[in-house]
Amino acid sequence: MTQSHYSDAPASSIPARHTLSILVDNEPGVLARVAGLFSGRGYNIESLTVSETEHEKHVSRLTIVTTGTAMVIEQIKHQLDRLIPVHRVIDLTVQGDAIERELALVKVTGRGEQRSEALRIAAAFGARTLDATLNSFVFELTGASEDIERFIRVMAELGIAEVSRTGIAAMSRGAEAL
Amino acid sequence: MSETMSGAEMVIKAMQDQGVEHIFGYPGGAVLPIYDAMFHQDKVKHILVRHEQGAVHAAEGYARSSGKVGCVLVTSGPGATNAITGLTDALLDSIPLVCITGQVPTHLIGSDAFQECDTVGITRHCTKHNYLVRSVEDLPRILHEAFYVAANGRPGPVVVDIPKDVQFAMGQYEKPQSNQHKSYRPQMDGDRSKIRAAVELMANAKKPVFYSGGGVINSGDEASALLRELVRLTGYPITSTLMGLGAYPAADPQWLGMLGMHGTYEANMAMHDCDVMICIGARFDDRITGRLNAFSPNSKKIHVDIDPSSINKNVRVDIGIVGDCASVLKDMLAEWKALNKKPDPKAIAPWLNEITTWKAKDCLAYRGSKTTIKPQYAIERLYALTKDKDPYITTEVGQHQMWAAQYFRFESPNRWMTSGGLGTMGYGLPAAIGTQMAHRDSLVIDIAGEASILMNMQEMSTAVQYRLPVKIFILNNEYMGMVRQWQELLHGSRYSESYSESLPDFVKLAEAYGGKGIRCSDPAKLDDAIREMIDYPGPVIFDCLVEKMENCFPMIPSGKAHNEMIMNDLSDDAGVEIGNIIDQKGKALV
Numbered sequence: 001m002t003q004s005h006y007s008d009a010p011a012s013s014i015p016a017r018h019t020l021s022i023l024v025d026n027e028p029g030v031l032a033r034v035a036g037l038f039s040g041r042g043y044n045i046e047s048l049t050v051s052e053t054e055h056e057k058h059v060s061r062l063t064i065v066t067t068g069t070a071m072v073i074e075q076i077k078h079q080l081d082r083l084i085p086v087h088r089v090i091d092l093t094v095q096g097d098a099i100e101r102e103l104a105l106v107k108v109t110g111r112g113e114q115r116s117e118a119l120r121i122a123a124a125f126g127a128r129t130l131d132a133t134l135n136s137f138v139f140e141l142t143g144a145s146e147d148i149e150r151f152i153r154v155m156a157e158l159g160i161a162e163v164s165r166t167g168i169a170a171m172s173r174g175a176e177a178l
Numbered sequence: 179m180s181e182t183m184s185g186a187e188m189v190i191k192a193m194q195d196q197g198v199e200h201i202f203g204y205p206g207g208a209v210l211p212i213y214d215a216m217f218h219q220d221k222v223k224h225i226l227v228r229h230e231q232g233a234v235h236a237a238e239g240y241a242r243s244s245g246k247v248g249c250v251l252v253t254s255g256p257g258a259t260n261a262i263t264g265l266t267d268a269l270l271d272s273i274p275l276v277c278i279t280g281q282v283p284t285h286l287i288g289s290d291a292f293q294e295c296d297t298v299g300i301t302r303h304c305t306k307h308n309y310l311v312r313s314v315e316d317l318p319r320i321l322h323e324a325f326y327v328a329a330n331g332r333p334g335p336v337v338v339d340i341p342k343d344v345q346f347a348m349g350q351y352e353k354p355q356s357n358q359h360k361s362y363r364p365q366m367d368g369d370r371s372k373i374r375a376a377v378e379l380m381a382n383a384k385k386p387v388f389y390s391g392g393g394v395i396n397s398g399d400e401a402s403a404l405l406r407e408l409v410r411l412t413g414y415p416i417t418s419t420l421m422g423l424g425a426y427p428a429a430d431p432q433w434l435g436m437l438g439m440h441g442t443y444e445a446n447m448a449m450h451d452c453d454v455m456i457c458i459g460a461r462f463d464d465r466i467t468g469r470l471n472a473f474s475p476n477s478k479k480i481h482v483d484i485d486p487s488s489i490n491k492n493v494r495v496d497i498g499i500v501g502d503c504a505s506v507l508k509d510m511l512a513e514w515k516a517l518n519k520k521p522d523p524k525a526i527a528p529w530l531n532e533i534t535t536w537k538a539k540d541c542l543a544y545r546g547s548k549t550t551i552k553p554q555y556a557i558e559r560l561y562a563l564t565k566d567k568d569p570y571i572t573t574e575v576g577q578h579q580m581w582a583a584q585y586f587r588f589e590s591p592n593r594w595m596t597s598g599g600l601g602t603m604g605y606g607l608p609a610a611i612g613t614q615m616a617h618r619d620s621l622v623i624d625i626a627g628e629a630s631i632l633m634n635m636q637e638m639s640t641a642v643q644y645r646l647p648v649k650i651f652i653l654n655n656e657y658m659g660m661v662r663q664w665q666e667l668l669h670g671s672r673y674s675e676s677y678s679e680s681l682p683d684f685v686k687l688a689e690a691y692g693g694k695g696i697r698c699s700d701p702a703k704l705d706d707a708i709r710e711m712i713d714y715p716g717p718v719i720f721d722c723l724v725e726k727m728e729n730c731f732p733m734i735p736s737g738k739a740h741n742e743m744i745m746n747d748l749s750d751d752a753g754v755e756i757g758n759i760i761d762q763k764g765k766a767l768v
């Protein structure tokens with residue numbers, strides 16, 4: 001039993017991972033507002049992607065992956081909605097079965113047998129080869145985060161020099177739009 | 179019809195177009211063009227404060243007592259940083275403000291220029307919204323938008339940071355047709371089916387209680403009037419937060435007094451035992467709920483709030499209605515009147531009887547004295563001698579603030595200006611100045627503590643300059659009393675650094691500023707001294723020497739539930755060892 005004037009930590013509810021899509025005015029400082037909200041209120045960001053999606057209207061779309069209990073996720077959504085430049089907040093996880101994709105660039109170094117092995121694995125994962133030298137490759141892989149994780153794990157055995165990931169872009173299925 | 183003018187002139191023109199009559203500020207290099215533009219007109223009157231924190235609190239008092247947006251003008255760098263406490267105060271108490279800050283010229287931003295600070299960065303977390311104006315073309319829109327954002331939805335402070343080159347630049351000004359924001363549209367009307375469900379729940383309640391808050395005051399006079407109508411129609415008891423005092427008249431028999439940490443016994447017991455709680459424009463603050471898992475365990479809860487993030491934030495409610503208090507209350511009234519089966523008044527009779535027994539405990543009774551002035555007595559007398567003048571009361575922060583909330587009685591909204599959420603010592607005097615600016619002929623009193631008043635004492639000079647007859651009524655206990663009380667409860671009466679050492683002579687201080695000083699330490703002379711204060715036509719510092727060791731009760735100690743209040747030593751629970759009441763965990767979490 002807590003002896004507090006402040007909120008008891010919600011003991012029973014389990015944190016879950018949610019993907020949020022947020023439409024915002026693409027004005028200076030908007031990313032700082034969103035990121036500052038997460039740090040200021042103690043929420044965590046697992047991944048964040050942002051880019052202007054409607055140039056004429058200067059509207060950007062952010063995709064944020066975060067974890068929290070149901071009550072915390074509800075707060076995050078309401079708090080985001082409270083930011084003045086935010087137009088809409090959609091919880092793709094609650095809507096169910098959204099498409100989530102991530103792009104990774106993976107640089108693999110090595111010689112001899114390792115090289116052909118790397119190429120075989122890349123082909124199996126459907127990765128594209130963007131650059132090749134005598135002792136390196138740069139692969140591009142687009143897929144669900146889990147696929148990318150698996151690809152990186154396998155390649156790590158062969159000698160990964162560098163990884164760059166975009167974070168998740170997401171969208172709901174069907175005709176309905178944000 | 180658009181006009182060509184400088185950015186600085188646009189600031190003043192936009193204020194005029196918004197109907198702004200008063201702006202509180204302090205000049206400096208980065209706002210000189212705006213001060214120059216102000217010089218050539220007299221529609222917007224400037225009140226020169228003595229510290230930028232004072233400007234913001236004055237604007238808060240002005241806004242809270244008048245329902246208008248408060249306006250502030252400060253320079254870059256230290257001017258802006260001095261305003262931070264006031265902005266944070268306004269954010270936590272939902273006070274609508276527009277604060278214009280000067281900024282170094284655009285091409286110098288980021289170069290650590292003289293008096294540069296990242297104002298939008300610093301104020302991002304203590305404003306509802308803020309703007310850095312990069313071009314004079316954007317300025318008219320941003321200025322009007324700022325007023326819209328400050329006043330609509332859940333009110334709050336908005337900062338507009340204007341670089342000096344933008345103030346000099348010439349551009350086109352046109353008064354916008356509407357000053358709305360392109361996408362920000364707060365929801366005003368509540369969901370009718372939820373309102374119907376809420377009224378159903380209310381009608382079937384056996385132990386109902388209304389719990390109203392600052393949102394009713396924010397919403398405006400109509401909301402207070404509708405709240406009164408609904409409460410009287412239902413016959414249900416009502417309590418309110420510190421921020422909501424005055425929305426429901428304290429003289430009414432259905433009124434239970436304030437609830438929460440220093441609330442009345444009857445209000446807290448009613449909240450704890452009720453079966454239906456109707457929360458209107460309050461936010462389940464931790465000073466209200468006490469221990470969360472013991473908060474009103476058996477009630478169904480209805481929550482009306484304009485800010486969706488307030489609903490289910492601290493306490494899960496059964497029916498959350500997003501909307502403006504006035505609009506939702508109007509719909510609630512309509513639904514109540516349309517009920518097929520009128521609730522039987524007898525159904526709540528046992529509940530009202532129970533409340534009567536709680537009231538009989540007379541939790542605000544205190545031990546009087548013939549030799550020293552009890553602080554509670556001082557507030558009671560101040561109330562008795564001023565109530566016919568419809569006074570406006572501001573406070574500082576501490577015991578005196580709680581005694582004012584308990585013993586002063588408010589019959590109308592907008593009469594009570596206090597720093598609730600942030601608890602800012604030094605709020606009261608500037609807030610009184612702002613209040614007096616909005617109500618030139620009214621009696622305005624800052625109920626103060628001797629420690630708090632020193633935090634913005636310099637504003638006495640502002641009061642004298644503008645002939646603002648504010649009355650500073652200091653409950654001088656020579657202690658940071660609230661701190662001393664907590665030390666008594668939590669830290670074995672080790673009064674570490676809470677004694678108010680080397681106090682100034684407040685009577686001489688008043689005179690030094692050009693005001694009047696009055697001192698009183700004799701209960702028998704108190705009434706005459708208070709009358710002398712009221713009758714004096716200028717600012718007064720009243721040094722009321724009160725009992726030093728008095729504690730503020732009732733009190734819900736940390737880690738306890740609403741039904742575990744500490745009462746004063748007049749009640750049956752007398753002789754409790756208050757030093758042992760709060761356990762280790764509670765001590766860590768106050």
Ligand SMILES: Cc1cc2nc3c(=O)[nH]c(=O)nc-3n(C[C@H](O)[C@H](O)[C@H](O)COP(=O)(O)OP(=O)(O)OC[C@H]3O[C@@H](n4cnc5c(N)ncnc54)[C@H](O)[C@@H]3O)c2cc1C
Pocket residue numbers: 270271272331332333390391392393394396397398418419420421422436437438439440441458459460461462463465466482483484485488501502503504575576580597598599600601602660
């Ligand atoms: C020393 C000290 C002791 C304190 N002790 C107590 C105590 O014993 N009891 C107590 O009550 N407080 C106490 N407080 C104050 C406390 O900290 C909070 O400030 C206060 O309880 C909050 O009041 P509120 O819930 O009415 O919310 P406010 O801060 O007034 O918030 C208003 C709520 O209404 C909503 N709202 C705003 N406008 C509208 C609208 N138009 N329509 C609908 N909703 C709207 C807002 O979104 C918000 O949720 C104390 C403070 C100090 C400094």
Ligand SMILES: Cc1ncc(C[n+]2csc(CCOP(=O)(O)OP(=O)(O)O)c2C)c(N)n1
Pocket residue numbers: 574575576577578579601602603626627628629630631653655657658659660661
């Ligand atoms: C700016 C600020 N600093 C510190 C505090 C912590 N604090 C709360 S009450 C208090 C003491 C106030 O003393 P006084 O003004 O004499 O009022 P009293 O409690 O004696 O009535 C202090 C230091 C605060 N609320 N605000």
Ligand SMILES: [Mg+2]
Pocket residue numbers: 576627628629653654655656657658659
């Ligand atoms: Mg004191």
